[in-house]
Amino acid sequence: MISGKVxxxxxxxxxxxxxxxxxxxxxxxxxSSEHRHRYRSxxxxxxxxxxxxxxxxxxxxxxxxxxxxxxESTCVPPGLWHKFEALEASIVVxxxxxxEADNGDIxxxxxxxxxxx
Numbered sequence: 001m002i003s004g005k006v007x008x009x010x011x012x013x014x015x016x017x018x019x020x021x022x023x024x025x026x027x028x029x030x031x032s033s034e035h036r037h038r039y040r041s042x043x044x045x046x047x048x049x050x051x052x053x054x055x056x057x058x059x060x061x062x063x064x065x066x067x068x069x070x071x072e073s074t075c076v077p078p079g080l081w082h083k084f085e086a087l088e089a090s091i092v093v094x095x096x097x098x099x100e101a102d103n104g105d106i107x108x109x110x111x112x113x114x115x116x117x
Contacts, residue, residue: 006113007031021095026086027114034083034110040098042082045073049090056081
């Protein structure tokens with residue numbers, strides 16, 4: 001089932017109790033909320049486009065930034081605040097790995113959107 005987001009669409013690809021993968025179609029300028037997952041790692045694999053992933057060790061500090069191109073990936077460990085920003089229209093495989101904890105796994109401190117994030 002495809003779900004609409006302000007920044008694009010997401011579609012489930014694969015799911016087990018410990019791994020969930022989704023296809024993301026992100027519009028140029030689309031960005032996620034700043035959030036963290038308490039129990040799961042968050043992986044991003046870029047199929048097309050360019051994606052920037054920002055991570056924060058501490059609120060108020062400058063983020064670490066990684067820019068990903070096709071066939072590149074990164075992993076955000078549990079507990080680390082992060083967000084993504086599409087530098088151009090992108091297709092991304094996003095996976096969550098770790099204990100099953102859908103309820104209460106994610107904590108958000110901003111909202112996602114489209115444009116300057």
